[in-house]
Amino acid sequence: MPKVGMPAIRKPQLIDATMEAINEVGLQKASVAMISRYAGVSPAIINHYFGGKNSLLEATMRSVLQQLSEGVRQRLDETDTDDVIARVKAIVGGNFDQRQLDSKVVKTWLAFWSQAMHEPSLYRLQRVNEQRLLTHLKVELKRVLPNEQAVFVAQSIAALIDGIWLRGALAPSGIDGDLAQRIITDYLERQLPADILKKYS
Template identity: 60%
Template sequence: MPEIRKPQLVKATMAVIDRVGLHAASIALISKEAGVSTGIINHYFGGKHGLLEETMREILRQHSATIMDSLARLPKEAYQQRIIAIVDGNFVGYQAENQVTKTWLAFWSYSMHEPQLKRLQRVNEKRLLSHLKIELKALLGDDQAEVVAHGIAALIDGIWLRGTLNPQGIDADKARFIINDYLDKQLTFYSKK
């Protein structure tokens, strides 16, 4: 697949999912949106599931790049700021665009039943937890860092899901406030132990 076609097909996939939902997003609609034949999609991606997998890979690449770029600009010792940068990577910019959030939601529902998509979801979850634990271990013990990382990840997922289903979209400031509040309380709680 020429590299120029992949972004075109990813964009078309997200546009069609945004317009009609994943179940109605047929190869015919996606190929029409992208201006290519259905045969090209079937040949290079093996159908709709393969194209959804490539679309999610691109979203995950963008997600990872956003977080890594944010972390690279922060001092290594700015642990709480680095945690918030990880949080922001889930709620601002590309990840908060309507087409991207609807594709994420479709991906989540499909990942329960599709092994390749389930694997991508596990990789994404492990990456998020790893980033959080690295920063949290500098502030807490290993066991506490593990618990707080899972708490922050659950808050990210819950806030993100509610925001995606809300017609006004994701409120990044509110997400940041809620997660900061949780983090502050956890740091205070564990410092008293």
């Protein structure tokens, strides 16, 4: 985590520089010296406020996850509270928001996932993100499905989001957010009772 007292304008600058460096050369080659050049600051600034590259990656992912959470929340706020299907679609849509599909953000996600297996602080972030997604989905699905089935469908949708996202991230053409949402909507509608589908159609 960055130290208290870092100028507010500098943190976004460093976070953007971290993503730019990862996008250009990958996490392993994205040295503190390279990130500092992208940000237009000295390496000493990064070491002083973050203590090194791993803490800077953590701060970067916290920023990405906050943007993701805000995107989902905004979509939910704009959706009818009684329309369960639309609200699940809003949650899925937030995960495929164009800001999350930007090349540098995608590559930062991939770097984060690979490092989360080895860094406890990053692993905790991943778990928080995973649980937040499942909680959003279960809250909506439990309104129209029995508890056990709602949990199963929520876990399945989360797995589809991650799987489609990862496949797209590694594909030359990138992630097709519209296709992803159509695939997941098709799965969702197959899991819901006919009377629920009729109610929200």
